[in-house]
Structures are given as C-alpha cells and as structure tokens.
Amino acid sequence: MTLTAYNHVRIPSFMYGTAWKKDATTHLVQLAVASGFSSIDTANQLIHYQEALVGEALQALAKQGITRDTLFLQTKFTPLNGQDHRTPYDASADLTSQVRQSFDSSLTHLGTDYVDSYVLHGPYSLRGLGAADWEVWADMEALYQSGKTKMIGISNVTAEQLTQLCEQATLKPMVVQNRCYAALGWDKEVREICQAHGIIYQGFSLLTANRDVLADPEVRTIAKRLGTAPAQIIFRFAMQIGMLPLTGTTSQQHMKEDLQAEHFSLSTEELQRIETVAL
Numbered sequence: 001m002t003l004t005a006y007n008h009v010r011i012p013s014f015m016y017g018t019a020w021k022k023d024a025t026t027h028l029v030q031l032a033v034a035s036g037f038s039s040i041d042t043a044n045q046l047i048h049y050q051e052a053l054v055g056e057a058l059q060a061l062a063k064q065g066i067t068r069d070t071l072f073l074q075t076k077f078t079p080l081n082g083q084d085h086r087t088p089y090d091a092s093a094d095l096t097s098q099v100r101q102s103f104d105s106s107l108t109h110l111g112t113d114y115v116d117s118y119v120l121h122g123p124y125s126l127r128g129l130g131a132a133d134w135e136v137w138a139d140m141e142a143l144y145q146s147g148k149t150k151m152i153g154i155s156n157v158t159a160e161q162l163t164q165l166c167e168q169a170t171l172k173p174m175v176v177q178n179r180c181y182a183a184l185g186w187d188k189e190v191r192e193i194c195q196a197h198g199i200i201y202q203g204f205s206l207l208t209a210n211r212d213v214l215a216d217p218e219v220r221t222i223a224k225r226l227g228t229a230p231a232q233i234i235f236r237f238a239m240q241i242g243m244l245p246l247t248g249t250t251s252q253q254h255m256k257e258d259l260q261a262e263h264f265s266l267s268t269e270e271l272q273r274i275e276t277v278a279l
C-alpha cells in the first residue's frame with residue numbers, strides 16, 4: 001500500500017525508523033527490509049541516528065539483489081540546535097552551505113545519488129517562521145528542483161508554522177513528520193492542514209507517546225476482537241485516518257506484527273473511539 005502526495009510521489013504506507021539503534025542500525029535495517037518494510041527514515045544527526053550504518057545496510061541489501069530503486073529513503077537536515085559537536089557540516093558556514101554540505105554527506109553515507117524524501121528536522125523558531133527558517137526552506141526547495149530529492153518535508157512543526165509555509169513558500173512541503181499524541185487528538189490540527197494540502201502526515205512515537213492508550217480497556221477489547229495486540233490497533237488506526245505511521249521496533253517479531261496492521265480493519269465506531277480516547 002502507498003500514500004500519494006500532491007506532487008504525485010508515492011510513499012509506502014508504513015515506515016521503519018532508525019533512531020536510537022546505534023551499532024545495531026545495520027542489522028535492524030536489513031531485518032526490517034527482510035520483514036517487509038520498504039521505506040526507511042534516518043537523519044544526518046549523530047546524537048540520535050547512524051545514517052552511515054543505514055548506508056552499510058543498503059550495501060548489504062544490494063548484494064542480496066534488493067536494489068536502491070525498490071526502497072524509499074528519507075533523511076533529514078538537522079539544524080545546529082539539534083546537533084552536538086559532530087555536525088555533518090561546517091557549523092560556522094552560512095545556512096545554505098550547511099544544508100548543501102549535510103545533504104551531500106547524506107548521499108555519501110547512504111551510497112546513493114538521490115533521496116526519496118528530505119526533511120527539515122525542525123524549524124529554528126519556536127513560534128512562527130523566522131529568517132533562518134525561510135532561508136533553509138529555500139535551500140530545501142532548490143534541492144527538490146535539482147531532482148536530488150523527490151520530496152521535501154518538515155518535522156516537529158506547529159499548525160501555525162505549517163499554515164505559514166503552505167501560504168508563503170514557493171513549494172509547500174510534501175511530507176510532515178510529527179510526534180503524535182492522542183491527548184492532542186493525534187495532532188488533529190496539523191493533520192487537517194496536511195489533508196487539505198495533499199501533504200503526507202507521518203506520525204512518530206505513536207506507541208511511546210501514548211502508553212495510556214495501549215493500556216486503555218476499550219483499545220484492549222478492540223484488540224481482542226481482532227485477535228491482535230494494542231500496538232497494531234494504534235498503527236491500524238493511524239493508517240485508517242490517513243496517517244503514515246513510523247515504527248521504531250528493534251524486534252523482528254514486532255516488525256512482522258506491526259506490518260499486520262495493513263491486513264485488518266477497524267469499524268467507524270472503533271475509529272471514533274480511538275480518536276477521542278485521550279481527550
């Protein structure tokens with residue numbers, strides 16, 4: 001199954017996330033692909049990700065005949081405030097150079113000459129968008145225009161910032177990646193903007209940010225009806241309301257279980273109940 005953004009590029013409907021995998025990244029990416037995932041999320045940010053090890057996994061997969069064109073690769077430009085001293089760019093360079101250096105370094109890490117999606121890890125401004133945000137977004141647009149990335153996106157964005165971007169940018173984002181809290185209606189405001197603009201909403205930390213939902217008696221009853229676990233119910237719910245979920249599991253059993261979410265359905269009443277479970 002795939003989701004299609006307003007620029008007609010498609011993304012597989014469930015993505016494997018590589019944050020916090022450290023040295024296990026190479027093995028886990030291969031395991032995820034062997035289990036059925038065909039899209040991988042990473043970032044050029046050594047605090048949380050090992051992008052070069054994703055590249056090692058891709059090399060190993062290529063030797064097994066799983067070629068680059070069969071995989072969807074997404075990585076991110078992480079501004080200085082999200083990096084430690086190991087920046088993948090000259091921290092004293094201007095922002096445009098930082099984006100270019102980070103992007104080129106990502107291509108080297110991943111052993112490819114293009115990415116499927118390139119995401120700004122987060123705006124520089126806490127509220128609204130400032131000069132740095134606009135400068136970097138223009139660089140993202142230029143990368144898209146160059147054909148080196150098939151999509152551009154933004155992460156950790158508020159509804160206000162996304163609205164501004166959609167209204168004022170030359171190119172609005174094709175993807176948004178946000179932490180998704182049930183207590184905020186599963187990021188309802190941002191999701192609605194995405195839906196109105198043909199932007200693919202990617203939700204992360206669906207399980208870790210919503211432990212209460214996993215333990216909710218009604219969610220457990222729904223899971224029982226379907227003979228599945230609460231985690232799959234959350235992922236299925238995400239898919240049925242139009243979201244692209246990420247999973248960060250380190251277990252092959254969970255990888256396979258998570259992917260099962262593509263193969264059953266929740267009723268309208270169940271969707272409504274889960275949508276409002278934490279409100």
Ligand SMILES: NC(=O)c1ccc[n+]([C@@H]2O[C@H](COP(=O)([O-])OP(=O)(O)OC[C@H]3O[C@@H](n4cnc5c(N)ncnc54)[C@H](OP(=O)(O)O)[C@@H]3O)[C@@H](O)[C@H]2O)c1
Nearest residue numbers: 017018019041155204205206207208231247248249250254
């Ligand atoms: N843009 C950003 O700023 C940002 C920030 C954070 C994350 N992300 C992206 O989102 C990805 C996912 O984030 P996340 O790791 O927080 O997601 P998550 O899937 O909500 O959390 C992973 C946790 O859920 C558990 N889990 C997964 N499937 C399970 C299942 N079927 N049953 C029980 N437990 C299960 C995992 O345990 P096991 O390992 O034991 O399965 C792990 O502890 C990251 O890897 C990264 O790519 C992006």
